[in-house]
Structures are given as structure tokens and as C-alpha cells.
Amino acid sequence: MKLSNPFNAELKQRLDNAIDESKRILLCTDFDGTLVTFTGLPSETQLPIEMRELLTRLAGLEALHLAIISGRRFQELSELVPVEGVTLAGNHGLKIQFKDGTAYEPEIGEDLKKTIALFNKDIQERFGDKEGIIIENKNFGLALHYRRYDGDEGKIEDEFHEIWKDHNFSALEVIEGAKLLEVRPANWNKGDAIKLLQEKWGGRPTIYLGDDTTDEDAFRVLQGQNLGFPILVSRDENKDTNAQYRLKDPAAVGDFLDDLYRYLTN
Numbered sequence: 001m002k003l004s005n006p007f008n009a010e011l012k013q014r015l016d017n018a019i020d021e022s023k024r025i026l027l028c029t030d031f032d033g034t035l036v037t038f039t040g041l042p043s044e045t046q047l048p049i050e051m052r053e054l055l056t057r058l059a060g061l062e063a064l065h066l067a068i069i070s071g072r073r074f075q076e077l078s079e080l081v082p083v084e085g086v087t088l089a090g091n092h093g094l095k096i097q098f099k100d101g102t103a104y105e106p107e108i109g110e111d112l113k114k115t116i117a118l119f120n121k122d123i124q125e126r127f128g129d130k131e132g133i134i135i136e137n138k139n140f141g142l143a144l145h146y147r148r149y150d151g152d153e154g155k156i157e158d159e160f161h162e163i164w165k166d167h168n169f170s171a172l173e174v175i176e177g178a179k180l181l182e183v184r185p186a187n188w189n190k191g192d193a194i195k196l197l198q199e200k201w202g203g204r205p206t207i208y209l210g211d212d213t214t215d216e217d218a219f220r221v222l223q224g225q226n227l228g229f230p231i232l233v234s235r236d237e238n239k240d241t242n243a244q245y246r247l248k249d250p251a252a253v254g255d256f257l258d259d260l261y262r263y264l265t266n
Ligand SMILES: [Mg+2]
Pocket: 030, 031, 032, 033, 034, 210, 211, 212
């Protein structure tokens, strides 16, 4: 399916119809690969100054709620996004700090934590000394990044799944992202986070921007909604997705957000 550029006439018309005079809107976005180019090294990423200024402007709009929903740990995300008035959701929304100061953080069971710790130990033993492989401990999960790995990627994937078989625990699931394998809680995803944000702020138009597998859960929630605007960030015009619109990269996301800001302030 070919997706159109979000700020085309059709989307503007839909936004015009969806937004009332108060211009209330919920703007949700992923972080890595969406607002910033992902290099494969989570520790290397920074929010460019222009993007930070743009987010600050958007967050300053009275009628707009800005939420950033990332797979990163909450603490990491909050350090990467030093912007006032933004709702931040880390660990795919398993910890949310709302802009009004309240928070959402479900109880995580001890057996889940224990499984993750044991799995982490085995993964460290197998991959810890392999050059180009990064193991990220996420408190409620674990991610293995292999974008920088020069060897046989298929073998890494097979070994990861094999080790997981020894620990397999129904409250956890494996997801596959861009050069990334991750084990995370199975009963909560970015789609659930979107629903929670919508409940909190009531039936306003919702935009969601994202580039990866985990964002499809959020797209799926918005896809069926009259006031939903799911936007995929990808260079691949034919990517299988639940999104309705497409932007090619974080630079295009910047242009889109700038257009949106102008639209909302006109
Ligand atoms: Mg991403």
C-alpha cells in the first residue's frame, strides 16, 4: 500500500474536520528512528537542538498534549528529552510520567523480574564479548542490538531464540525490531499506552508517529478511529503497516511537526 505524505490536502481536510475551535489535539510520537536517526548504539543518540526547540514550541501550546512513547528505559528517555510540559512514556509505556505530574506504573511481578535476570545472565554469557553486539538491560526486559555486528545475523537470531526457549515465560514475549531482538512484558504495548492517554484526555484527534514493529500496536489502535492519524516513518513505500500516512525520515518528521505547529497557531 502506498502511503501519502501526511500534510497533503486530504489530511489537512481531515484535521480541519476533526479539530474544533479549541484546537485540542493529542500528538504522540516514538523517539528513536522517528524524532532522531537511530545509529544502532543507544548510548550515542542525542536530540538535535532544532528538534528540541520544535518540541518545546509544540509543548507550549495550551490545547496540545505532546507525549513521547519509547522502548527505552524511562530514566534514559527523560535525560534525552529535556523539554518542559511533555508526557514521557518509557519501556513501551510501562512507566508514564504525565505532564500534569501524575504517573502510571503497573506492578511488575517478582517471577517476571527473576526470569529476566536469569535470561540476562545467559545472554551476557553467550553474547557479552561479541564485538558489535549491545545488550541493553531494560528493568522489565532485555534488548539485543546487532546493527553493528559484522558476522552472521541469522545465527545471532537463532541463538537468541534458543536461549529464550530455556526461560520461556508466558507473561513475557519476544519482539523483533530493526536489527533488534527484545523480550518484554506481553500484556502491555504502545497501543495500550495510546488508549490510556486518550482516556485521560478525552476524544481529541490523535496523531501517532513511529518507525518500528512496536509502533504498529499504536497504529492499530488509531487505524479504526475517526479521529486517529497513524503515521509511519520509513523510506520503504511498500512496507506492510497499519499506518495511514508515511514520512520518509526524522528530517521529514521535523518538517511535518513544523507545519503542524503553524497550522495550529494560525
Ligand atoms: Mg523507533
